[in-house]
Amino acid sequence: MTLPAGPPRLPAADQWPVLTGPDCPECEGPDDVTWQGAATGLDYGGAPVHLWECGGCCAEWAIPAHHWPVLDGPDCPSCLTDVTSWATLAPDVPGDLWTCHNGHEFVLTPEGLTVLPEDTA
Known part of the structure; x- marks a missing residue:
């Protein structure tokens, strides 16, 4: 059972x-x-x-x-890998928070701009 x-x-x-x-x-x-x-x-x-x-x-x-495009996310701007995953809505910048398999995080805004964590500090 x-x-x-x-x-x-x-x-x-x-x-x-x-x-x-x-x-x-x-x-x-x-x-x-x-x-x-x-x-x-x-x-x-x-x-x-x-x-x-x-x-x-x-x-x-x-x-x-x-x-979300699980297998077709944007390339990581830090290490240029194409293995990225959508994580969540970004808490500080309007857009989507993405991570790469190397541990980098970045935000992709609705306008297609990339925002790195150091850009929001």
């Missing part, structure tokens, strides 16, 4: 290609963040969103649901 599986801890892989949830925007803690499910975001013009909740501070927030 097998027990039924619990609710998924992350959205579908084509919409959330990393193995961990986002950092909490309130307490910045990544450890106890759980995905609450999909919804329609009124703040996002009725677009689909993913709802998240922090178990540490109980903050709730939404992130727009997108289909």
Whole structure:
């Protein structure tokens, strides 16, 4: 006999290609963040969103649901590798936070500009 599986801890892989949830925007803690499910975001013009909740501070927030190019991300501007993964929405600069397999992080803005961590300091 097998027990039924619990609710998924992350959205579908084509919409959330990393193995961990986002950092909490309130307490910045990544450890106890759980995905609450999909919804329609009124703040996002009725677009689909993913709802998240922090178990540490109980903050709730939404992130727009997108289909991210898991295998076809932008090249890393630091080491020029083409092996990059979408991580989350960037917390400090409007855009998407990407990481490369060498551990570099960078933001790609909606205008297509690359912002490095040292550029935001």
